[in-house]
Amino acid sequence: MLNELTKGIFKENPLLRLILGTCPSLAVTSSLQNGLGMGIAMTFVLLCSNILVSLTRNIVPGKVRIPVFIVIIATFVTITDLSMAAFVPDLHKSLGIFIPLIVVNCIILGRAEAFASKNGPVASALDAIGMGIGYTLALSFIGSIRETLGNGTILGTSLFGPAYQPFLMFILPAGAFLTIGLMIGVMNWMENRKS
Amino acid sequence: MMNDILVLVIGAIFVNNFVLARFLGICPFVGVSRKLGDAIGMGIAVIFVLMLASVTCWLTYFYLLQPMKMEYMTTIVFILIIAALVQFVESVIKKIAPALYKSLGIYLPLITTNCAVLGLAILNVQSNYTLLQTVLHTIGASVGFTMALVLMAGIRERLEYADIPPSLRGVPITFVLAGLLAISFMGFIGML
Numbered sequence: 001m002l003n004e005l006t007k008g009i010f011k012e013n014p015l016l017r018l019i020l021g022t023c024p025s026l027a028v029t030s031s032l033q034n035g036l037g038m039g040i041a042m043t044f045v046l047l048c049s050n051i052l053v054s055l056t057r058n059i060v061p062g063k064v065r066i067p068v069f070i071v072i073i074a075t076f077v078t079i080t081d082l083s084m085a086a087f088v089p090d091l092h093k094s095l096g097i098f099i100p101l102i103v104v105n106c107i108i109l110g111r112a113e114a115f116a117s118k119n120g121p122v123a124s125a126l127d128a129i130g131m132g133i134g135y136t137l138a139l140s141f142i143g144s145i146r147e148t149l150g151n152g153t154i155l156g157t158s159l160f161g162p163a164y165q166p167f168l169m170f171i172l173p174a175g176a177f178l179t180i181g182l183m184i185g186v187m188n189w190m191e192n193r194k195s
Numbered sequence: 196m197m198n199d200i201l202v203l204v205i206g207a208i209f210v211n212n213f214v215l216a217r218f219l220g221i222c223p224f225v226g227v228s229r230k231l232g233d234a235i236g237m238g239i240a241v242i243f244v245l246m247l248a249s250v251t252c253w254l255t256y257f258y259l260l261q262p263m264k265m266e267y268m269t270t271i272v273f274i275l276i277i278a279a280l281v282q283f284v285e286s287v288i289k290k291i292a293p294a295l296y297k298s299l300g301i302y303l304p305l306i307t308t309n310c311a312v313l314g315l316a317i318l319n320v321q322s323n324y325t326l327l328q329t330v331l332h333t334i335g336a337s338v339g340f341t342m343a344l345v346l347m348a349g350i351r352e353r354l355e356y357a358d359i360p361p362s363l364r365g366v367p368i369t370f371v372l373a374g375l376l377a378i379s380f381m382g383f384i385g386m387l
Contacts, residue, residue: 174377181370189362
């Protein structure tokens, strides 16, 4: 049971080991705050859709399961989108188009298909929480690297004082690709060294 | 008028390149950029589906959802339209052009989960584009996507002969390369 929860954090980290959900992870990680916000939104949708998919797994016929999954996911994404617009408008604005795009994030459909449609609601919820934490941690880590190097701040607080010349490239698109590519490389290196 | 058209199309191809500046459609960009032939096939399939999907979504939004005050249903309706459309296109091509189906077939199901399709449809209605602007923006976006994919495939074919550190082989080096491509695309920013 505990394994369902912890596997998503390092061993099967959705972003850095399974290479799923890359589009938002490149786009929203220009600061720690955005990365964290996206991770939490994503975890919420994943948790709700995993539980509902698992509860309905014996009712939904196999042939139409993918469209049903998509409707379930899209419903929770809409709920998240509207609540974020109401309660955290600034964050909603800076994440922009990537909130509705959670629908097509392969992590959620992937977990629904590979895990929740075959397991009970409790295991599915734990799986979702584990994967969500793993994704949020990865996004926050990338976000803090990019914000520190590219802007010299963390969560908006200046780190190095006014003399620091920000490495601007890191908050631009190019920096996103370089940071994530090198981080996946580091993860591979750690894995290779273990075996 | 001519100027606006140029700004919209060229802007979507170079300055706001879908893959390298907006980060939409990264999965096929990493997955199908190993061979030049595959990249071109995927690019053509994407141009086709993007055009159909963004025009259909635009019409649905402005003639169905907006008059009925149901804008909050946008995400659900759009994703269903796209999924149905891809299925439809797949069966039509299979029936009338089996040869084309054979070369495009494997890419079509992949496109449903391509966030570029949904992303473009949402961007078009959010920016309140007219139908003509939507069509032009779609042309620019899909040509830009195909160009990035083909460029990447060309580089990756060369990479086969390079001596890459083992941990960076495959996906990581592709991201680093995309980063370098994005840096070179930054040169286009001053163009408009």
